[in-house]
Amino acid sequence: MDGPILAIDREADRPVGVQLVEGLRRGILGGVLRPGDAVPSTRALATELGVSRSAVVAAYEHLAGEGYLEVRQGAPTRVAPLAEAGPDAASRHGRRPPGRTTQPPVTTRRPVEASDPRIDLRPGRPSTARIDTRAWRSAWRHAAALEIPSDSPPLFGVQRLRDEIADHLRQARGVACDADDVVVTAGTSEALALAASALALLAGRAPVIAVEHPGYPSARRTLERRGARTVPTAVDADGLVVDALRRMPHPPDAVMVTPSHQYPLGGRLPVAARLELLEWARAADAIVFEDDYDSEYRHLGPPLPALASLDEGARVVLVGSFSKVLTPWLRLGYLVLPQNPALRDAMALIRTDERCPVPGVAQDAAADLLASGAVRRHIAVTRRDYGHRRRLVIEALDGIPGAPLSGLDGGLHAVVRLADHGASEAVVARLAREGVAVAALAEYSAVPGEVEPGIVFGYAGAADTQLVEGLALIRAATLDVT
Structure with a gap:
């Protein structure tokens, strides 16, 4: 370990911590450090290299989050098994010497379903490797120790959680709201279903809701199942085309928009277009459902204000969740309501019959997590991790002739455009045979036959070793059809 893998250049512009991470990662990928190998203790390596122990600790934690190292309390830190990256990955890179076998560590991971892909790059999957498990377990222990109520959770959610969500949004998104504005929901889908039902109650009929094309298919189907009629609305490189709303012969009752990171194409609605959208909503007497999707993860350019923070006409219903920030396993989301008494009354009437579906104990635990600062810290550390994985995507796929790469300014997924639908089907099918799951861009069409x-693939949920192999397979499949 004292050879070229970890040669620290004191004159380099890169910080020592970055050099440590890159050197160890290079050693693992190059086969010098093999699965199961113990790495030096943080104190020993710091002494050997003449660097601070905190720099080594941070490097080990970073690599553990990427899936290269396994850090277990009371045991040496070891190189993680890389068999997940493919059955032949270890032998290809010389990571396992002849005659040597490595016993996998005992884990408490959930069993993998037989139908699961070998490398899952479907969009919408965050990494859970960096979740502060100590804070997570502490929050659930505290919630479980509280007095057990004899009633359902309040209509709009537990007061303390609503306070914490409002505080989080004020700090993270500049949205001036308080607990009375927040409705706790079981994720984004339930939030949209509730909003659509409230809109139908106000309109006295099936509401018409404009949706992005291409756009989020689950959201569109959720609105339709609640009786809404959806109208596909064009998007461009920046996101929703406001002029398309103006050209409609009859304005819709509402529009659903993903302004922070258009899903799936990745555009970011400029401030001028956001203000135009709000002006259109005021003139059309329409509601804006703002899905604040991926707003926490901007990789290029400063974050733009949420539509809800610009709204002076009580038109914007902000929809958010902690599925991408923490884990979809939690199924926790929220609505932030504008100062619209009729809309609030409609929400309350629906919640009277459809009680808040999020268990009270889960709400108490989430409130603790937010109050402890664990969520804020998690966003900060995963923002760095996802930035690194984004660079891996660019290195592997940028510049392929006839297959432009896009959607990478923010968020957790990317798009590779192809020449025609046949090429897309061929790439998706080939990758499926190789055990790599991605999505076809056609799946996001809001107009049948117009694809x-x-x-579309995600780069956040897979470990680095899996991602590197998956990207190589995507590149090979793409080159074969271009």
């Missing part, structure tokens, strides 16, 4: 060719 854009390409693939």
